[in-house]
Amino acid sequence: MMGVGIASAMTWSLLFKWSSVVYQVLPGMGAGILVYLVAQLFTPNSLSLFRRQK
Numbered sequence: 001m002m003g004v005g006i007a008s009a010m011t012w013s014l015l016f017k018w019s020s021v022v023y024q025v026l027p028g029m030g031a032g033i034l035v036y037l038v039a040q041l042f043t044p045n046s047l048s049l050f051r052r053q054k
Contacts, residue, residue: 001039005032 009028013019 001032001035004035005029007031 005028008031009024012022012027013024
């Protein structure tokens with residue numbers, strides 16, 4: 001998650017040069033959250049953070 005966030009923030013500022021349009025940290029945070037949500041789809045239910053243990 002951290003690698004994707006850092007890479008997207010660097011791409012946002014260095015390649016696209018959109019830092020003046022949207023704060024530079026926002027794309028990195030969004031990419032990290034997206035990776036987390038996609039990973040939750042592939043994680044077994046026993047390891048899920050949102051599931052209550054019985």
